[in-house]
Amino acid sequence: MRIPSWSIVPGLCALLAAQAPSPPPARLDTAGARAVLAEALAECKRLNAPGGAIAVVDAGGHLLAFERLDSTFAKAAEVSIGKARTAALFQKPTRVFENAINQGRTAMAALADITPLQGGVPILIGGQFVGAVGVSGAASAQQDDDIATKAAALSLPIGACCTGMEPTPVTHLPAKDVQAAFAVGKPLLEVPGYKVHASRRERPGDAEVHTDETDVIYVLAGKATFVTGGAVVDGKTVAPHELRGARIDGGQVRQLVPGDVVVVPAGTPHWFQQVDAPFSYYVVKVVHGQAHG
Numbered sequence: 001m002r003i004p005s006w007s008i009v010p011g012l013c014a015l016l017a018a019q020a021p022s023p024p025p026a027r028l029d030t031a032g033a034r035a036v037l038a039e040a041l042a043e044c045k046r047l048n049a050p051g052g053a054i055a056v057v058d059a060g061g062h063l064l065a066f067e068r069l070d071s072t073f074a075k076a077a078e079v080s081i082g083k084a085r086t087a088a089l090f091q092k093p094t095r096v097f098e099n100a101i102n103q104g105r106t107a108m109a110a111l112a113d114i115t116p117l118q119g120g121v122p123i124l125i126g127g128q129f130v131g132a133v134g135v136s137g138a139a140s141a142q143q144d145d146d147i148a149t150k151a152a153a154l155s156l157p158i159g160a161c162c163t164g165m166e167p168t169p170v171t172h173l174p175a176k177d178v179q180a181a182f183a184v185g186k187p188l189l190e191v192p193g194y195k196v197h198a199s200r201r202e203r204p205g206d207a208e209v210h211t212d213e214t215d216v217i218y219v220l221a222g223k224a225t226f227v228t229g230g231a232v233v234d235g236k237t238v239a240p241h242e243l244r245g246a247r248i249d250g251g252q253v254r255q256l257v258p259g260d261v262v263v264v265p266a267g268t269p270h271w272f273q274q275v276d277a278p279f280s281y282y283v284v285k286v287v288h289g290q291a292h293g
Contacts, residue, residue, distance in 0.1 A: 026125035028056075032156050033064035036123060036133050040151035041067065049138040052147065053080040056123075058131045061085040068137075076137030083120030083148075084134030085113075091129050094120035095145055119144030121152040182220075182280050195285040200278055207232045207248045207271040212241040214286040215264040219256050222279030227251040227271040228264060247271060256281075 028036075033056040040054040051072035056065040061084070068077050083094050090097075097116035101108050109116060118141050120134040135148040173188055178198060181188050185200030195213075201224070209232060230251030235243045248271045256262065264270045266288055272279075 026128040026130050028058050028064065028123060028125065028130035028156075030064050032125070033058075033131070035156065036151050036154055037065040037067060039154045040133060040135060040147050041069075043147045043150045044069065044138065047138070047143060047147065049143060049147065051076070052138045052144075053077045053136050054147075054151070055080040055084040055134045056131065057081070057084040057088050057134075059088060059129060061088045061132075064131070072137040079115060079117065079136035080119070080134040082115030082134065083117060083136060083144075084132045085120075086115045087120035087122050087132035087134065090114075091122050093122065093145075093149075094118055094134070098141075117141065117144075119148050121145070121148040123152045123156075125156045185280075193287055195283075195287065197283040197285065198280075199283050200280050201272055201275045202277040202279075204274055205272045207235070207245040207269055209235070209243040209267065209269050210241060210285075211243075211267050212288050214266045214288070215262075215270070216284040216286065217256075217260075217262045217264065218282040218284075219258050219260045219262075220280040220282065221258055223276040224256045224272050224279050225274040226254045226256050226262065227273050228254070228262075228268055230269055232269050247273075 036056045037054055040052075044052045044054075049069075051069045053068040053072050053076035054066065055063060055077075057063055063081060063084075066077070066081070068080075086094050086097070094116060095118035097108055097114065098118045101116055108114075115134075117136075119136055120132055122129055123131045123133060133148050133151045135144040135151075138144045138147055171189060178188065181198035182200055185198065187195060187197045189196040201222075207227075227248045228251055230248040232243060232245035233247050233249055235245035238244050248269050251269065251271070253273070254262070
């Protein structure tokens with residue numbers, strides 16, 4: 001019995017998504033801070049603001065980037081840093097505190113090391129809090145807040161410029177290398193978490209069980225009789241997490257043709273009982289219980 005490829009796509013996508021490496025925690029570095037600063041300066045220019053001091057801090061409130069326009073009063077520098085630090089340490093826009101005080105919660109003004117003036121806005125990267133920007137000395141308090149809000153909304157990627165680390169490398173396998181791999185049947189890529197094999201069979205194989213790998217098979221050329229489930233006869237452990245045997249008794253038989261996709265869960269016996277050579281197929285091996293690199 002053949003399994004239509006469309007019927008397993010949702011499960012396959014969920015399986016691969018579950019095994020995909022998690023993105024690294026976002027972190028605002030100096031390159032990202034300068035990008036936010038440049039966005040704030042551009043907004044000052046767009047609004048024809050007569051002055052302004054802009055401060056960008058990391059998640060701990062530490063200053064990463066700062067600039068004060070020539071026409072800005074000196075105290076604005078200190079105020080902008082205070083706004084940015086307040087927004088960072090509370091992870092809230094400073095307008096929240098100014099509004100609360102204006103509405104009668106005057107006790108909030110007694111908090112130490114807080115600048116409860118609008119113009120400080122948290123910065124998020126990929127939904128993760130990473131720092132804040134503070135603006136002071138523009139034409140009005142509202143304009144301070146507008147400039148900070150625009151700068152904080154700058155889209156910063158979770159990548160090398162804003163995490164301090166290299167992004168996950170993209171692997172490109174040229175066609176000639178892929179064809180050469182299929183000519184002999186060998187792995188194309190093996191990394192922690194998954195493997196991609198260019199597989200080729202000229203004859204039937206052993207019955208196999210991989211206890212820590214799910215095989216996602218995509219048939220390219222040839223035909224095969226494929227047996228899954230049942231019991232492995234004369235099974236022997238040949239490597240960690242791998243058992244091989246002479247055949248399978250009592251399994252389910254499927255006829256594989258080009259275009260078919262089969263997902264063999266970890267621990268499931270499987271066996272290429274017969275092949276019409278050459279039988280070529282991709283295998284993506286999703287490795288379970290292994291740390292991702």
